[in-house]
Amino acid sequence: VRSPGKQQAVEIECHSLEVVGSVTEAYPMQKKGHSLSFLREQAHFRSRGNLFGAVLRIRNTVFRSVNEYFWQAGFLHLTAPTITSSQCEGGSVPFSLSPLSFFNQPAYLSVSAQLHAEIFARSHTNVFTLGPTYRADPSDSPRHVAEFWMCEPEMAFRKMEDGMEVAEDLVKHVLTDVLRSHEEELAFLQQWQEPSLLDRIHRALGHEIGRSDENGEGKNDVKQQQGRWHRMTLEESAQLLGLNPTTTKDLSIAEEKELCDKVQGPIFLTHFPSESSPFYMKTKDRKHQSCSEGNGNVSLSFDLLMPSIGEVIGGSEREDDPEILLSNMRQTGLNPSEYEWYVALRQQGTVPSVGFGLGMDRLVMFVTGMTSIRDVIPIPRAMGSLHY
Ligand code: 4AD
Ligand code: MG
Numbered sequence: 001v002r003s004p005g006k007q008q009a010v011e012i013e014c015h016s017l018e019v020v021g022s023v024t025e026a027y028p029m030q031k032k033g034h035s036l037s038f039l040r041e042q043a044h045f046r047s048r049g050n051l052f053g054a055v056l057r058i059r060n061t062v063f064r065s066v067n068e069y070f071w072q073a074g075f076l077h078l079t080a081p082t083i084t085s086s087q088c089e090g091g092s093v094p095f096s097l098s099p100l101s102f103f104n105q106p107a108y109l110s111v112s113a114q115l116h117a118e119i120f121a122r123s124h125t126n127v128f129t130l131g132p133t134y135r136a137d138p139s140d141s142p143r144h145v146a147e148f149w150m151c152e153p154e155m156a157f158r159k160m161e162d163g164m165e166v167a168e169d170l171v172k173h174v175l176t177d178v179l180r181s182h183e184e185e186l187a188f189l190q191q192w193q194e195p196s197l198l199d200r201i202h203r204a205l206g207h208e209i210g211r212s213d214e215n216g217e218g219k220n221d222v223k224q225q226q227g228r229w230h231r232m233t234l235e236e237s238a239q240l241l242g243l244n245p246t247t248t249k250d251l252s253i254a255e256e257k258e259l260c261d262k263v264q265g266p267i268f269l270t271h272f273p274s275e276s277s278p279f280y281m282k283t284k285d286r287k288h289q290s291c292s293e294g295n296g297n298v299s300l301s302f303d304l305l306m307p308s309i310g311e312v313i314g315g316s317e318r319e320d321d322p323e324i325l326l327s328n329m330r331q332t333g334l335n336p337s338e339y340e341w342y343v344a345l346r347q348q349g350t351v352p353s354v355g356f357g358l359g360m361d362r363l364v365m366f367v368t369g370m371t372s373i374r375d376v377i378p379i380p381r382a383m384g385s386l387h388y
Contacts, residue, residue: 033192036375043379043388051192054185055376058178059364063130065177066151066360069170070128075153078120080113080129086339088112090278090332093136095146109134114355115280115342117154118318121353122345128153130360140383141253142372143309143362147381154355160300160317163354164268167304167313168229171266171363175201178367194369200307201367204229204266230267233298237269249276256310266306271298279328280342282317302356306366315356322346 003011029045039046046052070077085107087094094108113129120127133150153166179186179201190197202209206227232240237259238248250272251259260267274283274297281299304313319325322343329336336343364376374380379388 036372040374040380041387047378050188052375054182054188055364055368055370056378058182058185058368059376061178061181062174062360062364062367063149065174066130066170066358068177069173070153073126073166075126075128076120076124078113078117078127078129080110080116080131080152082110082132082134084108084110084116086115086342087334088115088278089135090334093138095134095136111135112150112357113152114154114357115339117152117355118342118345118353121154121156121355122349122351125156126153138383142374143253143365145361145373145377145380145382148373148377149360151358151360152355154353156351156353158354159352160270160302160354163315163317163356164231164270164302164304167268167302167315167356167358168266170358171304171306171312172205174363175205175367179205189369194308194371197369203264204306204366229265229304230263231270231302232263232267233271234269234273235271237267249273253310256305257308260305260307260310264307266304268302268304270302272301272303273297274299277301277316279325279332279334280316280318282319283324306362308371309362309366311359312362312366313356313358315354317352317354320346320350320352 001011001013003009005011027045028042029048034042034049039049039052047056067077083097084094085103085105087108089111092111094111097107097109100106110131110133112133113131117127117129128151130149130151132147134147135144136146137144153170155162155166186198186201194200199209234248234251235245237251238245240262241251241255241258243255251269256269259269271284272281274281277283277299281301283297284300285297299316301314301316303311303315306312319328325339325343325346326336329339361373361376365371365373368376370376374382
């Protein structure tokens with residue numbers, strides 16, 4: 001029946017009621033708002049509430065939308081193994097598997113599907129993976145978990161610029177889909193979680209947001225504006241942030257957010273120092289006169305930073321010279337014999353390629369306004385927490 005109450009269209013007039021599953025006094029969910037940290041301890045019940053209902057429905061759309069983007073663009077979807085023999089990301093700590101006798105060699109949970117994706121970019125040109133990824137980095141930050149989902153496209157014959165273009169198109173495709181499909185959920189999250197949620201999504205899409213006062217109602221008026229996201233080298237960003245450009249090797253989470261605030265939107269940060277880049281990133285020979293440490297080379301790398309979240313994507317062109325690859329491995333303490341097949345990809349009819357990894361859960365944070373990654377994952381796995 002029509003409801004006389006505000007903020008609701010209808011009410012249910014009940015004639016009979018059957019309780020299908022009753023609760024005991026121990027049921028922890030009350031008829032009031034609970035804190036996010038309390039709800040985190042109730043991960044087996046929290047999806048029954050409207051907050052996690054909204055987050056999970058938007059998460060569902062983000063995953064569908066990413067798959068759709070690549071299928072429409074003709075990419076081959078690969079399922080990559082989650083048990084691997086290599087550590088891939090030099091900087092991150094992998095989980096080790098036991099028993100060791102099973103494979104007769106050390107085995108790890110995958111920290112990235114990239115090296116496997118590179119095989120298939122050399123046979124099928126444009127490919128992507130979307131799978132669970134594991135890192136044992138001892139980081140307790142609100143944007144790190146031990147198990148997260150990463151989408152990793154790899155494209156043959158393409159350059160760094162193409163990689164950034166695909167990354168931007170992909171994220172804009174997802175944002176557009178979420179806006180189109182979740183008006184109700186976004187309004188709810190904006191009211192209860194993040195007052196500037198819609199504003200930051202529209203801004204990222206280049207929509208000009210202004211108040212139309214002509215009708216006197218002060219309604220939000222969204223206009224389409226063209227334009228690509230900002231691109232800036234790490235060195236330029238250091239200058240903008242008042243840091244020392246010659247000693248800055250990476251930005252902290254706080255600096256990433258500050259940079260997004262300065263440019264009022266997403267930004268691609270490019271050309272990280274080679275010495276702090278993983279072994280597979282292609283080096284651009286550009287000597288920095290002023291650089292006192294390292295050899296001054298930078299890699300053809302890029303990170304996408306999103307407002308309030310920071311890094312959501314990391315990618316690069318891949319080194320295709322086998323000698324440089326081997327020397328990079330030795331310098332970073334990796335054993336070249338474990339990567340024999342990867343080097344062979346370069347020796348046997350190689351093509352240049354570019355690729356990136358999109359942190360799916362961080363993108364869900366951006367479109368829901370949730371500030372902890374643990375609140376956008378159905379059953380999160382983080383340091384010191386393996387309940388369920
Ligand atoms: O920048 P990362 O380490 O890049 C790679 O793994 C490359 N191999 C990807 C590639 O080129 N194919 O990770 C990519 C993204 C990050 O930008 C971040 O969004 C997410 O993965 N990520 C995490 N998300 C949640 N928890 C963690 N511990 C994460 N570590 C990385
Ligand atoms: Mg990264």
